[in-house]
Amino acid sequence: MSVQNDQVTANTDPDSQETKEWLDSLASVLEQEGPDRAHYLLERLIDLARQSGSDIPFSANTAYVNTIPLSQEQHCPGNLEYEEKLRSWMRWNAMAMVVKANRVDGDLGGHLSSFASLANMLGIGFNHFWKAPSDNHGGDLLYIQGHSSPGVYARAFLEGRLTEDQLLHFRREVDGGGLSSYPHPKLMPSFWQFPTVSMGLGPLMAIYQARFLKYLHARSIADTTDRKVWAFCGDGEMDEPESLGAIGMAAREKLDNLVIVVNCNLQRLDGPVRGNGKIIQELEGEFRGAGWNVVKVIWGPGWDALLAKDKEGILRKVMMDTVDGEYQNYKAKDGAYVRKHFFGKHPKLLEMVANMTDDDIWRLTRGGHDPHKIYAAFKVAQEHKGQPTVLLVKTIKGFGMGKHGEARNTAHNTKKLTDEAVREMRDRYSIPIPDDQLADIPFYKPADDAPEIKYLHERRAALGGYLPARRQQADEKLTVPPLSAFQNVLDATAEGREVSSTQAYVRILTTLLKDASVGPRIVPVLVDESRTFGMEGLFRQVGIFNQQGQLYEPVDKDQVMYYREDKAGQILQEGINEAGGMCSWIAAATSYSTNNRVMIPFYTYYSMFGMQRIGDLVWASADMRARGFLMGGTAGRTTLNGEGLQHEDGHSHLFAAAVPNCMPYDPTFGHELAVIIQDGMRRMVEEQEDVFYYITIMNENYPHPGIKPGQEEGILKGMYLLQKGDEKAKQRVQLIGSGTILRESIFAQELLLNDWGIAADVWSAPSLTLVARDGQDAERWNLVNPAAEQRVPYVAQLLKDTQGPIVATTDYMRAFAEQIRAFIPKDRTYRVLGTDGFGRSDSRAKLREFFEVNRYYITVAALKSLSEEGKIDVKVVEQAIAKYNLDPNKPNPVTQ
Numbered sequence: 001m002s003v004q005n006d007q008v009t010a011n012t013d014p015d016s017q018e019t020k021e022w023l024d025s026l027a028s029v030l031e032q033e034g035p036d037r038a039h040y041l042l043e044r045l046i047d048l049a050r051q052s053g054s055d056i057p058f059s060a061n062t063a064y065v066n067t068i069p070l071s072q073e074q075h076c077p078g079n080l081e082y083e084e085k086l087r088s089w090m091r092w093n094a095m096a097m098v099v100k101a102n103r104v105d106g107d108l109g110g111h112l113s114s115f116a117s118l119a120n121m122l123g124i125g126f127n128h129f130w131k132a133p134s135d136n137h138g139g140d141l142l143y144i145q146g147h148s149s150p151g152v153y154a155r156a157f158l159e160g161r162l163t164e165d166q167l168l169h170f171r172r173e174v175d176g177g178g179l180s181s182y183p184h185p186k187l188m189p190s191f192w193q194f195p196t197v198s199m200g201l202g203p204l205m206a207i208y209q210a211r212f213l214k215y216l217h218a219r220s221i222a223d224t225t226d227r228k229v230w231a232f233c234g235d236g237e238m239d240e241p242e243s244l245g246a247i248g249m250a251a252r253e254k255l256d257n258l259v260i261v262v263n264c265n266l267q268r269l270d271g272p273v274r275g276n277g278k279i280i281q282e283l284e285g286e287f288r289g290a291g292w293n294v295v296k297v298i299w300g301p302g303w304d305a306l307l308a309k310d311k312e313g314i315l316r317k318v319m320m321d322t323v324d325g326e327y328q329n330y331k332a333k334d335g336a337y338v339r340k341h342f343f344g345k346h347p348k349l350l351e352m353v354a355n356m357t358d359d360d361i362w363r364l365t366r367g368g369h370d371p372h373k374i375y376a377a378f379k380v381a382q383e384h385k386g387q388p389t390v391l392l393v394k395t396i397k398g399f400g401m402g403k404h405g406e407a408r409n410t411a412h413n414t415k416k417l418t419d420e421a422v423r424e425m426r427d428r429y430s431i432p433i434p435d436d437q438l439a440d441i442p443f444y445k446p447a448d449d450a451p452e453i454k455y456l457h458e459r460r461a462a463l464g465g466y467l468p469a470r471r472q473q474a475d476e477k478l479t480v481p482p483l484s485a486f487q488n489v490l491d492a493t494a495e496g497r498e499v500s501s502t503q504a505y506v507r508i509l510t511t512l513l514k515d516a517s518v519g520p521r522i523v524p525v526l527v528d529e530s531r532t533f534g535m536e537g538l539f540r541q542v543g544i545f546n547q548q549g550q551l552y553e554p555v556d557k558d559q560v561m562y563y564r565e566d567k568a569g570q571i572l573q574e575g576i577n578e579a580g581g582m583c584s585w586i587a588a589a590t591s592y593s594t595n596n597r598v599m600i601p602f603y604t605y606y607s608m609f610g611m612q613r614i615g616d617l618v619w620a621s622a623d624m625r626a627r628g629f630l631m632g633g634t635a636g637r638t639t640l641n642g643e644g645l646q647h648e649d650g651h652s653h654l655f656a657a658a659v660p661n662c663m664p665y666d667p668t669f670g671h672e673l674a675v676i677i678q679d680g681m682r683r684m685v686e687e688q689e690d691v692f693y694y695i696t697i698m699n700e701n702y703p704h705p706g707i708k709p710g711q712e713e714g715i716l717k718g719m720y721l722l723q724k725g726d727e728k729a730k731q732r733v734q735l736i737g738s739g740t741i742l743r744e745s746i747f748a749q750e751l752l753l754n755d756w757g758i759a760a761d762v763w764s765a766p767s768l769t770l771v772a773r774d775g776q777d778a779e780r781w782n783l784v785n786p787a788a789e790q791r792v793p794y795v796a797q798l799l800k801d802t803q804g805p806i807v808a809t810t811d812y813m814r815a816f817a818e819q820i821r822a823f824i825p826k827d828r829t830y831r832v833l834g835t836d837g838f839g840r841s842d843s844r845a846k847l848r849e850f851f852e853v854n855r856y857y858i859t860v861a862a863l864k865s866l867s868e869e870g871k872i873d874v875k876v877v878e879q880a881i882a883k884y885n886l887d888p889n890k891p892n893p894v895t896q
Helices: 014-035 035-051 081-106 111-129 144-160 162-166 199-219 247-252 279-290 302-309 316-323 324-332 335-341 348-354 358-360 371-385 417-427 450-461 483-492 500-513 535-542 576-591 614-622 652-657 671-687 713-718 742-756 768-784 796-798 814-818 845-848 853-869 874-883
Strands: 140-145 228-234 258-264 293-297 391-393 522-526 600-606 629-633 663-665 692-696 720-723 731-735 758-764 807-808 832-833
Touching: 014 035, 035 450, 081 111, 081 162, 081 371, 081 417, 081 450, 081 796, 111 371, 144 162, 162 671, 199 228, 199 247, 199 258, 199 576, 199 614, 247 279, 258 279, 258 316, 258 371, 258 713, 279 293, 279 391, 293 371, 302 316, 302 391, 302 663, 316 348, 324 335, 371 391, 371 692, 483 500, 483 671, 500 522, 500 535, 500 600, 522 576, 522 614, 535 600, 576 600, 576 614, 600 671, 614 652, 652 663, 652 692, 652 814, 663 671, 663 814, 671 692, 671 713, 713 807, 720 742, 731 742, 731 853, 742 758, 742 807, 742 853, 742 874, 758 853, 768 796, 768 814, 807 853, 814 832, 832 853, 853 874
Parallel strands: 140 228, 228 258, 258 391, 293 391, 522 600, 600 629, 629 692, 663 692, 731 758, 731 807, 807 832
Antiparallel strands: 720 758
8 A cells, every 4th residue: 555645745844754664654554554553653652752742733624525435435235226316206206396385375384405415414324324213122213403304205206105285285284184394393393303403403403312212221211223313414503602602512412313414505595604714614623622523424426536636735735725606606507617616726736637528527526425435435424333423424505506696605495496407307307297398397206106206116115114203192101199299298397397489399318209100210310409408309310310320429429418420320410511401391291192101291490491402402392292381490580589689580480381382380379380390290290291391399388278179170271279367347449469479478468468458369370471471272262253142251259259359479570470461351450569670689588579579569560450449548558657667669570
């Protein structure tokens, strides 16, 4: 084996003969002992040099050529003639779907260029790699690049899984039978596995999904040995912080069941991804530096011969020096332009291609459009052990769209084609549609007995069935413990004893973990706040999942609740990482679908850093029909009293209210929490209903009254009468509260009676959002059924026989309780107090005074409402303000 001299840099080499001797020695080792031995020797040499004081900068980059040498490529074993025809038909049908939709309604939108650039990759994957769930395989999990959905629909159409009528209803879903714009399990529950738009969420969720497969296997819940998670994303998408945010964890956890494929077509929506640089090289450095196996697929087979001729390294240097903006330009022009502006950068390169025509040069493809290059890369990714793999695949955006879109800045938004463009695409892909039908852009599908279609079905049969496909229900049945199992939180606290709702939650969770049926399926997800929530006892009880176990003795080993990591640990501890915690929760919350195993995740976190910080992932989980519990700890604006502006949550319930299949609750007492969690498990586990729960819990200690018979229904519906006021009083008000502020309403009940002789009924409202949804549902039904008996909202039913004005107070913004105003009986005054504004650090009492939600403000609000109704003199209100030392000139907390 000989080494090529690099004449390009020879003039900078002070001793080229010595260099040649070293290179020849390395070449000999490569030839005789292989790359592993060569790698070992190089690492030893570099280590010695560094120890001797040499400054050798680290580089995670390799040359701008394919990672897999031609001699090591495994060629695709399929019938490439059939596969090329199938891809061509899919390209055509994907184009027809989008263009036809926009000729009917020009505002529907759609995308052609993403699938056009990765059609080869999807074809190779579907035909040769991706297994469907079967009796002996759980199936591979696919995060498909969201904007490529038309191509996936086009494939399913050829498979007979989608009808022509469905294709005609692309992006027309309201009347049923349509196809969603992007992968949406909510809208196509038997088809798409995961949503991958918003950008960046696909790779992030895929990483934690792969780790969750390891978790299931380690805990002997499911055999996930041969399963893979494949995530496709665009190179522009990698600018999203979420895309790269967890790649270090994937390497640390050795997730060799994970493959991320970055479709490097060098373009995003507005223009080049890295016009002045090289996105493939940049991403290689990111991933290789993080510890991934990186495979670059840059050049197609036509370049192999040219690279073999590149004895002096000139072509490699030009390839490296050429920036992505230039590469984009080459593919938007023609062969003559490439000859002049690429090969023309060096006379020897022009000489190299002298015998090639301009058409020959134009046919030099990028690696992402060659089935053999793609197959070889996928094969390496499938077989690699010990590391996750990223494939950086160079393609052309809008490949096949010609001058109407190929490699142009407008490619991403191209959704309308002229008749000329349609004709050119037909001719390019040899679609058998005559000219007289072309204006209609008909879909093309051969007869079912066509050899290509039979081949298509044979390939999927060999891989266990069709993909993408989604399981809607798990086969297994689990039994949820009865409500009585949580008697320790249903009962009133002992006299003189105070606990927080967080402590009640931990008791409930402990009970569930000990249950024979559901205990092993509980997945506690934590983000480094276990001690804040009093959950550190779970460390020893069920252990923290770590594939390596615990390789050290924890510093607190002598304590009862020491930090215990275990290969079969049950806790997923994600560190200071809310997005990672949410992704682990999503993986567990959708396990009934992805793994046919019902898991029950409880993700516990600071409420302020939940809905606000990872709201996009919450929305994605709703799309995925997730089932589980999100537990917002230290919730409310005034309960986390010492932490200040950015730590005090007064709005998470407003975010939760926006998610239709989220069941939000803000309970005050342990018995409410037990009723909600037990019924939630019944709905999600036994009934397999596609809902999930957001429940806020607090760290404030106080007595709990225990449950009274008949309160369960009201708790679940969102509101019930907690304490009846004095029956003898002449005047009466209604006080509604939730969370810890409900207790301020209870105290206000005492003040109103003792100081002013006014009775107050106190209503606990564990879910004002569910009360509002009930009212909205009744209001809508009444609107469209005007002649039928009109429905009465639940809250109106509760309050219709009560007396006096109504005051609702929560630890959240006023908008939270304002949700139910429309459904309050029309003849009643309804006043809302809330914690609008930024948080503060102080005692709870001072914060409630600052935000004007304490017992004194509630009392004054009730009195003011009575005065407005003419029930008491306004002077009583003034007396109360003076008595409770409220400052009328105090600034509005919203403005402070």
